[in-house]
Amino acid sequence: MIIWRGWGILTVLIAAACCIPAGLIVESALGSELAPFGVAFGLVASGIAVFFLGQRLNTPRPGFHPQTGERVVFRNRHTLFFVPMQYCGFVLLGAAVLVTVMSLLSVLSLI
Known part of the structure; x- marks a missing residue:
């Protein structure tokens, strides 16, 4: 079950929209064993996009009652699993590092 508030669901959609095509492109160009590097690139791209979008959406705006x-x-709250969107970008970047390390170990046959 995914819990979000406001436009927080965009985090998942942006990540999927970046990772799936990047993984498929690398898989078709370089082979299936290097496809996780494309996914890692998609995670980096989506992390950056989610950070800046979260910054923009969660900016407080002045107004009148x-x-x-x-x-x-007026304070906006756009979250995914109670984490503000801009901080989800850092989670995606961390996932990219994890995928890259695991892929390198797999390619080098150390696992």
Whole structure:
């Protein structure tokens, strides 16, 4: 079960939209044993995109209360598993490092 608030689900969709094509392209060009490197590249790209999108979406915006007319700050909350979107970008980058290390060990037959 995926838990999100606001546009937090975009984290999963962006990651899938980057990783699947990158993995398939590397697999068709270089072979199936190097496909995880394409997925790692997709994770890096999606991590960067999610970080900047999360920064943009979670920025507090000034406004006015509709009934009283007083100044207020509207805080946006776009999360995935209770983690703000911009920090999910770091999780995706960490996953890219993990996939890269595991792929290198697999290619070098150390596992």
